[in-house]
Amino acid sequence: MGFDWRWDFTFEILPRLLLATLNTLLAAGLGYAIAVVLGLVLALAQRTPSRVLTRAVREVVEFIRSTPLVLQIFFVYYVGPQFGIRLSPWTSGMIAIGLHYASYLSEVYRGGLESVPKGQWEAARALNFSTARTYFRIIIPQALPPSLAGMGNYLVGIFKDTPMLSVIGVAELMHTANAIGSESYRFLEPYTLVGVIFLLISLPTAALIRVFESWVRKKLGLI
């Protein structure tokens, strides 16, 4: 039994882990920002009149959704150099995680967009709105509330998936914990602290998202 929790060691490594938490949050935030925008592009691309485009985007989304993120991270990081493009761990990590979650979010948006009644389109057409204007002024604002729950889940999801970035050397929480572990040969404190930090962030965030969701619904007069 080697179970002895050392508090002095805990307090020694805590600042390093908290600093790395900032990187984790940054990675999650950047990845999410990419995913939110790119996901909308992927969702809208599946609503164009072009059958070929719809089908192609659909297949790409399916492919990304059903393959492991960690493998995609490796793919993006290692495939570039084969063609003479060197991407930093941060860049390739953000591309991989952003793309992965974009494909998830595109499904959420698709559901939201499809939930907007057809009459809204017809009304916008009757008012001579352009397609772009109809989307941005009429359709997307109405598609947003039903998408919020899914978007919130994936915000927490992307946060929990950032440890995978450690495999290509992004200096986030897990990477730092690994480094501490291999320097000191103590794994109990760093890995446990990482777990606790994740819990302390993801549980309140999930709760806040629920509150935000009902606030938006109330604001829009949906309840």
Add this chain to the structure above:
Amino acid sequence: MSYFEYLAEFGPRFVDGTIITALQTVLAAVLAIFIAFVAGLMRMSPNPLIRGIATVYIEIFRGTSLLVQLYWIFFVLPLFGITLEKFTAGFVAVGMNLGAYGAELVRGGILSVPRGQWEAALALNMSPTKRMIRIIFPQALLNMLPPWGNLLIELLKGTALVSLISVSDLMFEAKQINSTTFLSIQAFGTALVIYYVMARFAITPFMRWLERFMSRKLGRA
């Protein structure tokens, strides 16, 4: 080297990796389904202590990352005297993580059975066990099958992480082959396609078949 030569040379290793991945997926799925049912039913218990234990379990495993849990089980658990071999640690971590997600599906599935079914079973003087097994479960199972299909794909993807504790699964083989050949697009591309095929042409059709089979059994087809 053409891609065919590449496959001729490394194909067997991809196959070996795929077998380990499939094995990990099946074992983790069995564990996840078991945990999901136990934790899901515990969540519905009238006893607050039992409910509390299940809630804590679910929140911990859903609130942290699979990778953190995997490392914790593999590196920290031995300090408590529980040493798991890497293969076991791999599917145990994946199964425990996805089981926590599955527990909510089980709960949702049971709650989705109409109230009248419970009342009818009660009126027929069925014991609680019999009511659960004969009346509630079959209907709940059918209702929760579609989300379970997604969860199993998540589980398959989750098993890729076991390569990080050196279980020689598909992901691990791809990494090894890549580090000897530096043909990254071939190594990781092939692995991606294999994962895709497993998800899309094995898990998805199986779940569809199961849905059809179950609904026929329940006379709903």
